[in-house]
Amino acid sequence: MTESGGRRLTDFAAFLFDLDGTLTYPDGAVPGAPEAVRAVKGLGKKVAVVTNNSRLSRRQLAAALRRSGVPLDEGEILTAVTATARLIAGQRPDARVLVVGSAGLRAELAEHGLRLVEGPPAEYVVAGVDPDLSYPKLARAVEAILSGAAFIAVNVDRFVPTETGRMPGAALVVGAIQAVVGRPPDVVVGKPAPGLLLEACRVLGVRPADALLVGDSLASDLPAARAAGTAFALVLSGVTSGADLAAVQDRPDYVFSTLTELRECLGV
């Protein structure tokens, strides 16, 4: 472990865990993850999962965590999809929303009372990972934005991990629309933006300064933590290699090779 903050891990009131590559792989738990989460909870720390995942509902994610033996339930999960739905419903409860994204994203938006539409007029266009992408669907999204709809990206991840390897992430849809409308999204909800982490701190009732984000990405997790004002612990179980780490200027506050190492540093 490298520790640059000089602060003991046990000083944090809340632990926010990234999901893919940190707690789970497409085929099961990251080794050491179930025990680490159990240890953090055993110390009385508040815990939440903060994930950019835009393909699955919280219920599906909770079921996957349970199958993997990670002791976290639906109420402890905050996804970029949920945060997107809350953001829009908070701004305009009856908004017409045109979705270029997954069934899970559509379901979550509908559950928040938003009206899903297939073409303009719409007040919001939401872009995520869309296995059913088509030219007409993207063309309708472009038309809606050019007619005044807000352009919301669930996240801008380039890839998502799957059981058969990595596949294009929400960046595919965001990049397509952005190139044609000629401007980036008005809001990016997921990491590296800070919104997801700030919402998790609000729900848990802790100040960001008392929270630690544990994640595997220097491109997504690190800047999100910095922008939200939480500390950041990098685990090398996912997308970041030791060589990647050696190349960055902005060092994580903590670096662990695995969550087992994090657990050991908690003294449990």
Place this chain on the structure above:
Amino acid sequence: MTESGGRRLTDFAAFLFDLDGTLTYPDGAVPGAPEAVRAVKGLGKKVAVVTNNSRLSRRQLAAALRRSGVPLDEGEILTAVTATARLIAGQRPDARVLVVGSAGLRAELAEHGLRLVEGPPAEYVVAGVDPDLSYPKLARAVEAILSGAAFIAVNVDRFVPTETGRMPGAALVVGAIQAVVGRPPDVVVGKPAPGLLLEACRVLGVRPADALLVGDSLASDLPAARAAGTAFALVLSGVTSGADLAAVQDRPDYVFSTLTELRECLGV
């Protein structure tokens, strides 16, 4: 007419005409275009059409021009699609090419002896306007590029004009792929790149300095002319308004409200 170059139109040996918005609209000829092309030819000037169009073959474009009464045939048309096929066939005659684009693009590549493949391995990925876009198709293109294929954009037009209004152009596909692979195309063939104009000058046997590009776009035609070293005449029959023109620093060498005005300036 505004003339900044101080050079008479009749001094040019070759006239290169943009197509959409300059010679034709989706439903027929731009008023004055048939007469202007006939006048230029009558003066013994060399003529070519240089178009970013990536949906139609040269044969289809020539048929559309004939129906509109514009006296130009297939051999006088150079499209970004043709230039793309020549570029790749010139570099690697038996290349495997993965196309995210139209049937017209696929046909032209095949006519140049290239092998069309549906997934990696491929030496080239070519991006154009694709009405049959899908997530798996884009994912295979991303995978091919990340495995070493060259990334070629037929053009990066944001929109294409159609009879029912403008629709997203090749930028939709290029932007989607670019956002995921993390780099822009290795080559953009169409305007604003100069390749299409240089190829036209080569085919016509004239120096770029002796050629005049006539087009309707400050975003596409003007920079292509500058990069190729031809003069540029803007016509206000297409995408550019007088207000757009007033806002630019780099002035076209000539400005005509219509091709009728250009014809009159030729003295015919």
